Amino acid sequence: MTARIQDGGRARRPSRLRRRAFAGALILLAALWFGASPVAAAGETPGACVAEKVEALNFGGRHGGEALAILKETAATGVDVGAEDKLKSFEKKLEGCLEAPNPIIPEVTEIIWGGIAFVVLFALMQWKLFPAVKRGMDRRAEKIRDDLDAAETARTEALEVKAGYEAELADARAEAGRIVDAARADAEQVRAELIARAETEADELRQRSDLDVEAAKRQALADLQSEVEAIVIGAAETVIGRNLDHDTQVQLIESYIDDVGSQN
Amino acid sequence: MSAEVVSSYAEALVAVVQAEGDLAATEDELFAVAQALAGSDELREVLADRRIPAARRQQIVEDLLEGQAAEATVALVSMVVGAGRGGDLVRIIEAAVERSAGLRNKAVAEVRSAIALSDDQQRRLAEALQQATGKDVTVKVIVDPTVMGGLVTRIGDEVIDGSVRTRINQLREAF
Incomplete structure (x- = not known):
């Protein structure tokens, strides 16, 4: 709602300014129109200048065109040197009418009318236009100041928000860094534990393998010894059994009886 | 029982x-x-x-x-x-x-032998056992081929072993 009202105020101000500018332009045009008319009536055109010079000519008691005709006839005769000089002077005046006006210095009347128009126009402008322009400029400046203040406020708020975001971002980065560090530490710990466990298991496996090899070796030796023993005992038993004939049996019995009898 | x-x-x-x-x-x-x-x-x-x-x-x-x-x-x-x-x-x-x-x-002397003993051998064995144990014994011979050779005499809990089988077993244990 507030923004809409502000937009409406902004929309009205250019329209009022345009109306005032249009009014000022009309006033200026009118001043030029009415100021230029007296200047044009001053006879400043070449024809008016020539007519004025002819009317002002006086020779031989005559005026105007008649005086000019008499002067030309007199000068043509060459009798009157003064007539020739006057004709030449008159022709120079006419030539002066045909000369272009000074591009820098205007005519006095033009300066007067221009000055009057300028004063009138300046007074009007001072009375109406300048205050309006000044008010417009002030409002414009005030609006710009408000806008600048609002912009500064917005910028400050934005900076605060940005600072907040940056702080949060920094916190998030720090938290992420901590999480990554913790994860890396955990991963390192897990890796170390896995390596240690693997090494331990490998050592145990190696030791168990060594023990198994040693046990297998001992078992093989024991089996071999047992087999050798069985073979040797069996062979001895076979040899002894073959050699135990009746005489040997009797001899063994007699020996036993003697041994028992000798015990006491 | x-x-x-x-x-x-x-x-x-x-x-x-x-x-x-x-x-x-x-x-x-x-x-x-x-x-x-x-x-x-x-x-x-x-x-x-x-x-x-x-x-x-x-x-x-x-x-x-x-x-x-x-x-x-x-x-x-x-x-x-x-x-x-x-x-x-x-x-x-x-x-x-x-x-x-x-x-x-008399005490019973259970005698195990690979071959049968003659009466003379049984008599002399009885005398020898009497001399060794101080008991008047009567010899009961059991023919047992597993003895292989020699004699094994048991009087009550006492055993006098002179058999070839026992010698071979001792040899096996010595291994």
């Missing part, structure tokens, strides 16, 4: 043998029967099998011992089998032999 029952049967046997008069001969025959039973599991099982009628078991004993032993000996063994004590016959006979020897103030 309790030791008391075995002892009672042994005492009865000895009483019968004493009544018959020839104590030593009957004692030897009973000992031989006990050794034969100890060497035959099948025979022991048959004589102990109560599913076989007692008369049938007694007939088996009589058939086996007929002509091999005195009638008194056969009658004693048959009596024990008929009483249903065939499974304990070996223990009863051993107890009776010991009791009989005891009545003669």
